[in-house]
Amino acid sequence: MKKLKSVESKTQNRLVVLGAGESGAGAAYLAQQQGYDVFVSDFGAIADQYKKQLQDWNIRFEENKHTEAEILNATEVVKSPGIPEKAPIIKKLKETGVPVISEIEFAGRYTNANIIGITGSNGKTTTTSLTYFILKNAGLNVGLAGNIGKSFAYQVATEKFDHYVLELSSFMLDDMFQFRVNIAVLLNITPDHLDRYDYKLENYAASKFRITQNQTGSDYFIYCEDDPETLKVMEGKKIEAQQLPFSIKKKLSPGAYLDQDQLIIHILKEHFQMSINELALQGKHNIYNSMASGIVAKVLELRNETIRESMGGFKNIEHRLEFVAKISGISFINDSKATNVNSTWYALESMSTEVVLILGGVDKGNDYSMLKDLVKHKVKAIVCLGKDNRRIHDAFEDDVEVIVNTFSAQEAVQVAYHLAKKGDTVLLSPACASFDLFKNYEDRGRQFKQAVKEL
Known part of the structure; x- marks a missing residue:
């Protein structure tokens, strides 16, 4: 503390x-x-x-x-x-x-709460929300802030929380100097916002690792053992905090790992086990998110029963793989928060049906090559939603027979509905920012949901 x-x-x-x-x-x-x-x-x-x-x-x-x-x-x-x-x-x-x-740096001067900070290119909003949900369910006096909810500074001014779960973007971390995170979580590092980092992945990675910068031996650093960029930085870096990795590829102790369909967390004397089929959040990426949240809960010595109940009963946040409706046997999913290629990769990876994919917006120098394999095997048509869709056409014209341009959420939904058949999924997962046609990704997601309701 x-x-x-x-x-x-x-x-x-x-x-x-x-x-x-x-x-x-x-x-x-x-x-x-x-x-x-x-x-x-x-x-x-x-x-x-x-x-x-x-x-x-x-x-x-x-x-x-x-x-x-x-x-x-x-x-x-x-x-x-x-x-x-x-x-x-x-x-x-x-x-x-x-x-x-940053606001986080400033507000941190006026609280002695235990800080749980969560960063990563993908999954941080989900993991932050899930971690907060587990802690709140366990009866802890906890606030939720950072990139999500009411501002940290405002809560420090008006509340007296014992713990804060903070979603920390690289932009926030860049302007943090003395701020200390007691339990730091780094989910993954994939190319994102590179325009702000001289188009160098190593600059962006260094920014993410600022989450560990003031940690001491009494703090914890939770990270993904399966993420090559994270491991690359760790090779040349001395981290003071106690390290707790998680992996779905190998057994780790201390840490979290998969044993067939069992998610196992083993840290210090604490042991937790739960079937991945019982997790509220499904898909490989969400196993990682659940592992990270579960390790935080065990570091705080929460009861297994509470953790199991919370991880099984959590409802995902709005605009992140949010189920909207099923119409004529077609499922509509709002993943508007997927503003980079990697997020869209995770969304496609979790799909078990044929997909009509709504893609596009403000391209931040996207490399679509990592999507090609998934698009080839799962996507029957792409509906572009943006002012300039040339790079999407260039990237996928050899992999998908149908690529259509649209310029509003309503038009995109109607076109996707006609291209889909019973049993398919229409997935809004744009891989791009939203500022060309919408105020922000929330506005894009809400317009998508409204258009689905009007079908």
Whole structure:
């Protein structure tokens, strides 16, 4: 457990928050509570709900611009994870020597809760949600934050949780320096967001490993023994925390592994066993997610009965392999949260029927080659949903007979419905960001579900 740092009066300190979304508004509220002089600046328009919050709290803010005179005299800046290092205002702050940190880093100063941090290219939202569900079911006083739910800073300001389960993206980790994670989980490392890392996988991998940066021998690092990129980084890295790996390919002790259809967790004196057929989350990738969550639960010495009950009764999050409806014998599944190729690979891998795949959006330099084999064997048609679909056509024209372009969720669903037959699955798993036609992946998923209901 961390010791709460003594925080001196901050009245003289001026904190600027860049970005007024969930994390920015929460950071501003906590900063005000801690006696900072706070100013919030957003280069875009601020959503009504956050504008109202800032007004209610009497926090000064601006939108659709960054006034340099207001920003560059900050003692410290908390920036939204969405703002890249290359943004002009960030470059200027760095030049003037003003520290730029994340909301997580800032909020971490004001809590002595036990921190469970979960990162990875794929599966982190599911694993974070499942871990929180297990801890909550076990009666722990636990908060859920990071990339999910209410902002960490806002919860630190308004709640008194003993534990936090945080979903941590690489962008959040990049701006974390002193923050310490007591139980760190790294699920996997696959190419994603490489445009933010000079198109170098090793830079992105180094970012993920920042989750271990302040750990001590009393902390835990939970990782996938089957993930080559994770192992590659670990070869040249000294990790202070106690290591607990998981694998579906080999037996591990301490750690978690598969023995035929039994998921086994064996750490210290703790032993847990459960049939994978009883897990609420099915598919190979979800065995990994369940193993990671199960190890966290055993580190916290939760009862096997509670873990088994939670892992068997968990409902998956919205937009992640979410079953929508069955119409004329055709299943419709919303996996809008699959914004990279690897997520779509996991989705296809878990399908046991023929698939009509809805793919496309803003391509982040995607390499579709890893999907080719699964597409060849499982996908009967691809429905493109995006403004520019050339790269999808180029990638799959030899593997699929039918590739159709559509420009709205409604059109995509209608075309997919006509291409599918009884027993098939229509899968929205785009492998791309959503900003060309939608506000975000949630908007895309909800429009998809609405279109299915209208069939």
